[in-house]
Amino acid sequence: MARLCIVKGRVLDPANGIDERLNVYIDDGIIRELSEAAPGGEWEVLDASGCWVMPGLIDMHVHLRQPGQEGKETIRTGTRAAAAGGITSVVPMANTSPVIDDATGVEYLLRIARAEGLVRVWPIGTVTRELAGRELSDIGEIVAAGAVAVSDDGRGIMDGCVMRRALQYCKQFNLPILIHAEDHNLSAEGVMHEGAFSTIMGLPGQPSESESTMVARDCLLAEAVGGRVHVCHVSAKETCDIIRFFKSRGVAVTGEATPHHFSLTDEAVDGYNTHAKVSPPLRTEEDRAAVCAALADGTLDVIASDHAPHMAIEKELEFDQAPFGMVGLETMWALVLDRLVHGGLLSPLEAVRKCTENPARILGIARGTLSPGAEADVAICDPEWEWRVEPEKFQTKGRNTPFAGWKLRGKVRDALVSGRFVLREGEVVDATPLP
Numbered sequence: 345m346a347r348l349c350i351v352k353g354r355v356l357d358p359a360n361g362i363d364e365r366l367n368v369y370i371d372d373g374i375i376r377e378l379s380e381a382a383p384g385g386e387w388e389v390l391d392a393s394g395c396w397v398m399p400g401l402i403d404m405h406v407h408l409r410q411p412g413q414e415g416k417e418t419i420r421t422g423t424r425a426a427a428a429g430g431i432t433s434v435v436p437m438a439n440t441s442p443v444i445d446d447a448t449g450v451e452y453l454l455r456i457a458r459a460e461g462l463v464r465v466w467p468i469g470t471v472t473r474e475l476a477g478r479e480l481s482d483i484g485e486i487v488a489a490g491a492v493a494v495s496d497d498g499r500g501i502m503d504g505c506v507m508r509r510a511l512q513y514c515k516q517f518n519l520p521i522l523i524h525a526e527d528h529n530l531s532a533e534g535v536m537h538e539g540a541f542s543t544i545m546g547l548p549g550q551p552s553e554s555e556s557t558m559v560a561r562d563c564l565l566a567e568a569v570g571g572r573v574h575v576c577h578v579s580a581k582e583t584c585d586i587i588r589f590f591k592s593r594g595v596a597v598t599g600e601a602t603p604h605h606f607s608l609t610d611e612a613v614d615g616y617n618t619h620a621k622v623s624p625p626l627r628t629e630e631d632r633a634a635v636c637a638a639l640a641d642g643t644l645d646v647i648a649s650d651h652a653p654h655m656a657i658e659k660e661l662e663f664d665q666a667p668f669g670m671v672g673l674e675t676m677w678a679l680v681l682d683r684l685v686h687g688g689l690l691s692p693l694e695a696v697r698k699c700t701e702n703p704a705r706i707l708g709i710a711r712g713t714l715s716p717g718a719e720a721d722v723a724i725c726d727p728e729w730e731w732r733v734e735p736e737k738f739q740t741k742g743r744n745t746p747f748a749g750w751k752l753r754g755k756v757r758d759a760l761v762s763g764r765f766v767l768r769e770g771e772v773v774d775a776t777p778l779p
C-alpha cells in the first residue's frame with residue numbers, strides 16, 4: 345500500500361489536543377507520525393494547504409435500511425453517502441426488518457459491510473426483542489457478535505421496569521444504551537412539535553414533555569443502577585437542562601444533537617413540508633438555541649445525523665401520513681461548519697471532537713484520533729468551500745432533505761479509510777472491499 349504524506353494542512357486531533365500545522369504520515373493503513381519534517385521522495389504527497397486534516401468523522405446515528413428496506417437505502421449506498429460526507433465510520437440503527445435483535449442479525453450486517461461497505465460499519469442491536477419494549481433482546485449474544493451498543497431507536501421504551509433491567513444487564517458489558525426518548529402516550533398521534541405553530545397549521549402536536557420526561561426517568565434509572573445512557577437527537581430545551589443536571593451529579597449520561605435540531609425550527613414544516621417531518625420533531629427557536637448552547641457548554645457531547653432515508657412516494661403523502669425522518673450523511677459536516685463553527689458557537693477543535701473523539705469514546709471503538717499507531721481513517725475538509733445542497737446529486741437513495749437549495753460553507757474534500765481513499769477531490773472512490 346502506498347505511503348502517503350498529507351502536507352501543509354491544519355491538523356485537528358482533539359483526542360491529543362492538537363491544533364497546528366503538521367504533516368501526517370500514513371504507511372500501510374496506519375498513522376505513523378505527525379511532524380513538521382518534510383517527506384522524502386518515497387512518500388506520495390497530498391497537499392492540504394488551506395484545509396483541516398481531521399480524524400475521519402464518526403456518525404453514531406444512521407439508518408441504512410438493510411435488511412428489508414433496500415428500496416430506501418442499502419449498506420452500499422448508505423456508506424457511499426457517508427464517504428461523500430467525510431464520514432468514515434457509521435453506526436446503523438437496528439430498526440430494520442427484521443430488526444437486529446440477535447447475533448445472526450449482527451453477523452449478517454458485518455458480512456454485508458465487509459463485502460459492500462465503503463466505510464466502517466459498527467453494528468448495534470435492539471434493547472428489546474422486535475423493538476416491542478417488553479422482553480430484552482439477546483444482548484450478551486449481540487455484544488459477543490460485535491455490536492458496540494444497543495438501541496430501540498425509532499421507538500421509546502415505555503416500560504420503566506424494562507429499561508431498568510436493560511441498564512442492569514448492559515452494565516455487565518459496560519455497554520451504553522442509546523435512548524430514543526419518547527413517551528408514546530404523550531406524543532400520541534402528533535406529527536410535529538406541539539405549540540403555537542401546530543395550532544396555526546392545524547396539525548396534532550407532540551409536546552416537549554414526551555421527550556424530556558423520559559430522559560429524566562432514564563437518567564434517574566441510570567443513576568440508581570450505575571448504568572450508561574446516551575440520549576439521541578435531543579430536541580427540547582428541558583432535555584438539555586435535565587442532561588446538564590444529571591451530568592453535574594456524576595451520572596454516566598451523554599447527549600447528541602442533530603444538524604436539523606440545531607439548524608431548524610418547527611416553522612420549517614410551513615407549507616406542510618414533509619421533508620421537515622422528523623422524530624423527535626423540530627421545535628421552537630428557544631429549543632433550537634438551547635440545543636446550540638448545550639453543544640457549546642459540553643452538555644451535548646456528540647453530533648450525529650440521524651440519516652433516515654425514505655421513498656419519494658412516501659414523502660409525497662399528506663403531512664400526517666408521511667414517515668418521519670430526513671437524510672443527513674452528506675450535509676452533516678457542512679452544517680456543523682456553516683452553522684456552528686462559522687457561526688462562532690464551536691471552535692474547530694470542539695466541532696471535530698463531537699464527531700470523532702466523543703462518539704468513539706462512548707462506543708468504545710478504536711477510532712476518532714490521529715495518534716501514531718491508529719488506523720488511518722482521515723478526513724480533509726476545506727472550511728471555505730462554498731456549495732449548494734442538490735439532493736439529485738446525493739449518493740444516498742434518499743432525497744428527503746429540508747436543506748435542498750441551501751448554500752453552505754465548508755465541505756470534506758478527501759477521506760481515507762485505513763489509508764485508502766474513499767473520497768478524493770470531492771468524488772467518491774469505490775474502494776470496496778476494504779482491507
Ligand code: DOR
Pocket residue numbers: 407439497498499524621622623624652653667668669670
Ligand atoms: O425521524 C426519524 N426517523 N426518527 C426516528 O427515530 C426513526 C427514523 C426512521 O427510522 O425513519
Ligand code: ZN
Pocket residue numbers: 497498499524576577623624
Ligand atoms: Zn430516534
